Amino acid sequence: MSFQAVIREYDRLELGHRHAFAQAVIPLHGEMNIEIGGRFRELKVGSVGLIAPETLHDSETTSGSRFLIIDVSDKAAVSRFFRNAHDSQLDLSPLALNYLNFVASLTDTFKSDAVGASSILNTALELATGRGTEATAAGERLHSVKEQLTARTKISELAREEGYSVSSLQKKLKASFGKSPKQLQLEMRLDKALDLLRSSNQSITSISFQVGYENASSFTNIFKKHVGLTPSQYRAQYRASLTSHN
Secondary structure (H helix, E strand, C coil), rough: EEEEEEEECCCHHHHHHHHHHHHEEEEECCEEEECCEEEEEEEEECCEEEECCCCEEEEEECCCCCEEEEECCCHHHHHHCCCCHHHHHCCCCCCCCCCHHHHCCCCCCEEEEEHHHHHHHHHHHHHHHHCCCCCCCHHHHHHHHHHHHCCCCCHHHHHCCCCCCCCHHHHHHHHHHHCCCHHHHHHHHHHHHHHHHHCCCCHHHHHHHCCCCCCCHHHHHHHHHCCCHHHHHHHHHHHHHHHHHH
């Protein structure tokens, strides 16, 4: 079956696992702290977590939480909705949230066949992201701008190159992603740094340049401020945790 949709209640802790199909996790009540491919996300009502195929993930939920889970093995849908790592979490518009709550209210034991689940996922994500509407071009443009933030030193230069004033870009990014350009830039840089620290043996200096910092000292200070460990300490702790689980 290409698609499957079901309402599910999780135990408080789901240990790390992976599956061949993609999955959309949509909180209807409560919240979930989830690690998707090494990136930590906090899913609350009003957001959707997207887990790409074969991506390791584990989670912890609040008691009594309920989620609409949509499994997706259709390759075209996976390619469309799971196109890069930054799609691992999306914010739902109020309209999308109302739509999903309506779907969930049809029955407490809601299940859908492939056609129905596909329609639900497509409609919900179109409402959430603006795909399939007149806002598509503007939304894709902003997404492109967002992707460039990691490597940029000055937000003002990016705004000028893309034809925005700084204040206009700040407002548009805030409206679309819920965060200022600086907040998005920091989050994306840290996400990339965490991934490189876990998946490579590159030096801290090399990683600092790759994620947009001019020197390792500045990168280390910012990383420690937000993560609570230096990059070297984080890498050592991560590798020690892998050893302890084997």
